[in-house]
Amino acid sequence: MLFKLVRLLRELRETVKHMIVAVAGGKGGTGKTTVAASLAFLLSRRAKVLLGDIDVDNPCSYTLLGIELKLFREIYAYRPVVDESACKLCGLCANYCPVHALVVIPGKKLIFVETLCEGCGLCEAVCPHQAIREGKTTIGYLKTGSIKNLDLIVGELKPGSRKYHEVAEETMREILKKTDDYDFTLIDCPPGTGFSVAEAIKHSDLVVAVTEPSRLGIYDLVKFKKLVELYGKKLIVVANKYGLPGGTYKELEKIAPDSYKIPYDDSLVKAYIRGKTVVEAYPDSPSAKALEKLSQLLLKL
Amino acid sequence: MIKEIAVASGKGGTGKTFISSNLAYYIYRELGEVVAVDADVEAPDLILALGGEKSRISARDYYGAYRPIVDYSRCSRCWKCVDFCKFGAMSRGKEGPVIDYSRCEGLGACAVVCPSQAISLKEAKTGVIYVAESAFGIKVVTGDLELGGGTSGRLVYELKKLARSFINSGYVIVDSAPGIGCPVISSISGADLLVVVVEPTPQSIKGSRRLLEVADSLGVESVCIINKHDINENLSAKIGDLLGIEVVGKIPYSRDVVESYSMMTPLLATESPLKPLLENSFSKILGILT
Numbered sequence: 106m107l108f109k110l111v112r113l114l115r116e117l118r119e120t121v122k123h124m125i126v127a128v129a130g131g132k133g134g135t136g137k138t139t140v141a142a143s144l145a146f147l148l149s150r151r152a153k154v155l156l157g158d159i160d161v162d163n164p165c166s167y168t169l170l171g172i173e174l175k176l177f178r179e180i181y182a183y184r185p186v187v188d189e190s191a192c193k194l195c196g197l198c199a200n201y202c203p204v205h206a207l208v209v210i211p212g213k214k215l216i217f218v219e220t221l222c223e224g225c226g227l228c229e230a231v232c233p234h235q236a237i238r239e240g241k242t243t244i245g246y247l248k249t250g251s252i253k254n255l256d257l258i259v260g261e262l263k264p265g266s267r268k269y270h271e272v273a274e275e276t277m278r279e280i281l282k283k284t285d286d287y288d289f290t291l292i293d294c295p296p297g298t299g300f301s302v303a304e305a306i307k308h309s310d311l312v313v314a315v316t317e318p319s320r321l322g323i324y325d326l327v328k329f330k331k332l333v334e335l336y337g338k339k340l341i342v343v344a345n346k347y348g349l350p351g352g353t354y355k356e357l358e359k360i361a362p363d364s365y366k367i368p369y370d371d372s373l374v375k376a377y378i379r380g381k382t383v384v385e386a387y388p389d390s391p392s393a394k395a396l397e398k399l400s401q402l403l404l405k406l
Numbered sequence: 407m408i409k410e411i412a413v414a415s416g417k418g419g420t421g422k423t424f425i426s427s428n429l430a431y432y433i434y435r436e437l438g439e440v441v442a443v444d445a446d447v448e449a450p451d452l453i454l455a456l457g458g459e460k461s462r463i464s465a466r467d468y469y470g471a472y473r474p475i476v477d478y479s480r481c482s483r484c485w486k487c488v489d490f491c492k493f494g495a496m497s498r499g500k501e502g503p504v505i506d507y508s509r510c511e512g513l514g515a516c517a518v519v520c521p522s523q524a525i526s527l528k529e530a531k532t533g534v535i536y537v538a539e540s541a542f543g544i545k546v547v548t549g550d551l552e553l554g555g556g557t558s559g560r561l562v563y564e565l566k567k568l569a570r571s572f573i574n575s576g577y578v579i580v581d582s583a584p585g586i587g588c589p590v591i592s593s594i595s596g597a598d599l600l601v602v603v604v605e606p607t608p609q610s611i612k613g614s615r616r617l618l619e620v621a622d623s624l625g626v627e628s629v630c631i632i633n634k635h636d637i638n639e640n641l642s643a644k645i646g647d648l649l650g651i652e653v654v655g656k657i658p659y660s661r662d663v664v665e666s667y668s669m670m671t672p673l674l675a676t677e678s679p680l681k682p683l684l685e686n687s688f689s690k691i692l693g694i695l696t
Binding site: 169183296352 | 418419420423449451454490492493508513515553555559583584587588590591606607608609612613617619620623637638641661664665
């Protein structure tokens, strides 16, 4: 098992100077952030590391690393602004709006329902009276932070905004601008197999899929593996919580015969509750040792 | 009247599917009329937690997006469409605009602004919707979004609408995706109650707060169930105050839960001593809605 992993990583090291690693995996709560933050912490002792967090719904990597973030900039999307004095209530915009975010009460008022608006700009284009102009709305935030050799770029969705893909993509863009300055860029992905996970995989040299020995974890991993195959990327499956009583180990072996195992121990849970990575809080625990070993394999190679 | 209960959490892996599957099973056992919706369309697995699929009732492709198609023979390469697209989905190519479909929202603004009528819209398949009866007799409506897909919110609305068509009264249980993004907003909006599944960890509480901000903006009433409450009793005791909502149940960390999953059996269909805890929480939830 380890032999294959060592070979895969050696090949990578020979061809890639600034390695980009997407940490993802399908199901939620398998330990993506724990693995990404732990590896970032460990690698940064000997290399320059950038950790990008594109789990914009609820980014947690910085809390586990105890890093305080600063606002770098806001992320905007297009929103139409209606000039009521110029509006003749003709209703053309409402007819064209593909998501019915504009409604005209004849002779009275034009109502704009912001929560429905997707920001396509069609209303502005079709208005014959120039009563609609371009505006913008905040959909999220880019934040940064650092400790020693480790820099963070974190994307955060503004609660209530639907534009999670756009915020994740903008965060990815910012991360990709910087990757040449680092030996390793780790990308902490959201759960699932959607657009933003696909974006991260597309730009990575290596994908680390974090799973757990549960039926749902393995089931979601099957769909996730297809996504990785779609882009033809190198994949390491990390089986977290390995040894958890009642786990589905036979199925795991079938789907991921060469998985890298992180043993389940209490320290993992204890560290998580304290809001820390296990490698920092309990460096001598079996799970921390396994993560350390993985970081060494990535480094030395 | 149909009541809709959304089960969600700002953070992944806190036990949404565990609660949804058992809540659906409980209502099915006590009242009969229930349809479960798997709205985690990027990683759907609710039917597994309900015993797996016994029989397929229907399956159809989901056409969740329109795709602009360019007729290059008509294109005058004025680039109005490329300049106009607000999503960065169009770029200049040799013969005319090139479309990046992964960024395209399919709203068709490009077709409208094109002065040469060179762009038309075609419906595109972005996923699959299927309805099945699970081994325990519960009807489950599942959406499965194509890999790397981006139209999850609309798919979730479609699933909820379909679920409602199967019953005249009773309950629709929506097992939401993790997070607070587009599919989650669709899962929560229009629900009669949101059940937040929270763990006593800083990460889960942070996610729940973000989720409740969304629920508040949509005017949806919320309660929470604390899962694995015993991994941090101190923090568990504060969660109700921290989130400002009623705690309707506390479930301890237990091997029974893990094993019920690996047997593909809702915990309530086993002999676990934890059953009364779940049943009490669920009866409180139904009490709030009646």
